[in-house]
Amino acid sequence: MDHIGQLLIGLGLVLTSATTVASFSGAITRRPGAIRAGYLGMKAVAWLNISISFVLLYVLVTNDFTNRYVASYTDASLPLMYVLTAFWGGEKGALLFWVVSLSGLGAVLARFRKDDVSPFMSWVVGVVAAGVLFFEILLLFASNPFEVFITFGGPADGNGLNPLLQNPLMAIHPPLQLIGFVAYTIPFAFVIGWLVKPDAGRSWVVEARQWNLFAWSMLTAGLIIGELWSYVELGWGGYWGWDPVENAALLPWLTGTALVHSMSVERRCGLLRRWNVFLAILTFILTIFATFLTRSQLIDSLHSFAESKLTPFFLYYMLFLVALGVVLFLWRWKKLAPARRIEHPLSREGLVVATILMFMLMLFIVLWGTLLPKFSESGEVRGFLNWMVGGFAQLTGGVATKFTAAVQVGPQWFNKVVGPVAIVVLGLSAIGPVARPGVSPKGPLARIIWISFGIGLIVAIAVTALAIGPRALESARVTGDSTFQAAWRVFRIWMPGSVYAFVIFVFSVAVIGVALGDWWRSVSARAHGGVSRWSAAIALIKAEPPRFVGHLIHIGVALSFIGFAGGVAKYEIKDRIVRPLDSVVLGDQTLTYLSTTEVWNESGAFAAIRSSILATQTGVGITELPKSWVAGWEGLESASGGGGALITLKFNTEQAALVAYMRAWVNGPLADDFEISQIDDGQRRVLLTPTSAQALAIVPEAFGRRVAELGAFAASFGDGSILAEARKAPFSATLTFGSDGLFDLFRDSIKKQTPRLLAFQPTLNDRDRFVVVPAGVIRPYTPEVRYYPLSESPTSEVALSAGLVNDLYLSAAPTRDARAVSLSAMENPMMTPLWVGGLMLVGFGLVAGAIGWRTHFRREIGEEGCQ
């Protein structure tokens, strides 16, 4: 089967070459026959590539370990879903995916344009085919997914998929991201086609519009799912780390977003033509750059990929594209002259230019920060930078340090420097959507803008007060300052984040206000006479869909920024060592660590160390105890809490307490951890074997925890009463009882249940009471650490509780101390607006692309009368 795959790839190469030649020659000679052959070829190539994909899926699903790719990324126990997603789990499969998606998109293009037998369109299809050809060459010669083992027949079982990738989010992130990159080939092809064959009657901007929006939506989706995966799966509580691999994918997104706006201006007014050509070509090149950066060893990254053989190929490809772009751009420079000058900076086109410049600035910043470690390796570059920084310091009267080694910047620098520029863009998007061509906003529109900013200011003050309030009050109480002084101190500590967050709230609310206000004004204008507001709104959506969808997308942007701002006010605990029933305070929550168990997950084929943590409101704790629960304790006198999660059970007699305690232990923690395999009456000895043996086989250190727990409870009955001993190979434990009384009580307690408990303290306080955490009142959180048999390192699964305002984020990891775990927790504000905003961006981006897909919106040029 692998050989069939190889054959098909070779065939694909031939077919794609033929298609490219047909399309280009058809364009040059204007022969419809050749042009049509090119379109047909494109479709054939797509089908061929789909078949190749099926071959790869086949070898994956049938566990064909003679294939090196299959052996590297799957194993026999891997669940089917992840076997399928292993398709793009490695470089070779990702490359095949690239080829399949690009030729698929090309086929769709050819299908929809099949009646358009013009040289222009033929150039476009030809460029797409050439793009496919490049990657097919890589696939056949340098990165073949159908490579088989030659010196031996392949291993008996594969390596398995990296556990971090065994997550539904990580299953869809690569395809979305890859399609996002791939799809930008189409607008690029349209530009090249136009530059080579400028057709006065056609505008590439109009024709490429839908493809561009589709590409943007997919790229945005890829980034957002990546953020979501990082947040939910990686266990650090953040979603963007400014890692070089992340930044690489951000670069085309920055220019791509600028491109969406500038294309819209050209469509309506014929302006910004040079910007559009520049941005479309640059975005495409950046998608290749992203792939290159990810696979090369250029920058030290957390996502360490090994040196790829493909690096030089991508480098030459990029240089070729840059040269091609420069030559064509300069050749057609005059033809790209704009219809008129930009009159006013606050007109629609003026604001879009400002936006584009801001995005270019962000591009430079991110590029600089990402490549700085490489730049500053060179002594000459450092010398130049030292000179520049020194000169700057002299001007400002500061002191300059001489830099003697390569420098690397971290997330704080990126946030600090990119932040203000992004915030300026946010501010522009509160004005831009209602700006008109040629003039600054006037009259009612200007009023909407001012009012929205005003409301934004009020909201920002309120939100800041709410965020700082609790901490200010606490600080004031401790230090004795006035609340106002304390609040100012907190604000200052959080700078520049607090300033950014404040401005973000002003601008975000303004954006939402302007979007809604403009909409309201337009609907009201239409809703006169007998027309209701509702039908006016529907009519407006039908008449001007892009405007409506554009407003919604900007609202999504505003929500995303609110999400960014929220991070300033988060509460965090890192690596706090806790033992059972210890609690820590996080903001207004108290977290109580309860217990840890080890379980074996059959379907996922991993062992999980699962910790149980209870979150209660500080000062409130557990208030209500179910009556049936209280009634279930024989001889109970009282059950009282202290405002926390711990309840003290006081019994009428010491004997009643002892009985209850023993029963709770034998049927609770003991039964969870051990099975009673043998009882020796003569020696008063009980032999225990651990439960979940399969999990312990993978995480043998966990046995230490069970032994420590056993010992703690055994000791709680008094010195020498019960002796606990453990053996390591095989795992087992024995309890030896010092007296008949306790031994009989133990035996009687088996299968005599007490009301359910989440945890209890291994101490019999004052002989007549003990402390418990009841079950069934509040559900605990259960973060895990997962151990996969074939993987080299464990992965942590956080417990996440998403709320409208705050997210509670918990992770717990076993430590070298048998009974302690390391607890990390966060209260993350405003995460839900972040995800909702992201969803709106992607969803409405796709909708915007789908609008007018039948008519291609040809009627749009100059429709609003740009003069």
Next chain:
Amino acid sequence: MRRFVPLIVGTLVIAGGAVIVGTSMSGGVYSLTVAEALAQAQDLQGRQFKVSGDVVDGSVVETGDFSITFTIRDESNEILSCRYKGVLPDPFEEGRQVILQGTFDAEHVLEVSQITVKCPSKYEEEGYSEEEYLQYYGDKYKNGHPGANGDDAAK
């Protein structure tokens, strides 16, 4: 007024560029090889820097309450002694590649404030030759796939 636009834009570009470059250099953390770090140890006193290398087998010593000492070695083949107090990231193990951030103390031992362990990426196997593959994965892959061309895989 329009004549001044290029001048204004130009000034903003240069000023902006200077701010970006300047803040990156001063806010940045040195990224050094072990050899460079040791050579510049005097100058680096008190300054945070980043260094990466492999944790040397057998070098990890537990010195008490969640504290360890260990050494790393990188391509410059020099050894750096390190000290860390805190909870270790899950993947930390001898032989793994780590990125350390910290400062030198008086004895030129790195007091580590941050450890990141590099994901042992699965992309790596693709670059192995078949001998390396067998060597890396050892015994469990010595059994040939049924239907292989009779060659004994145990090398």
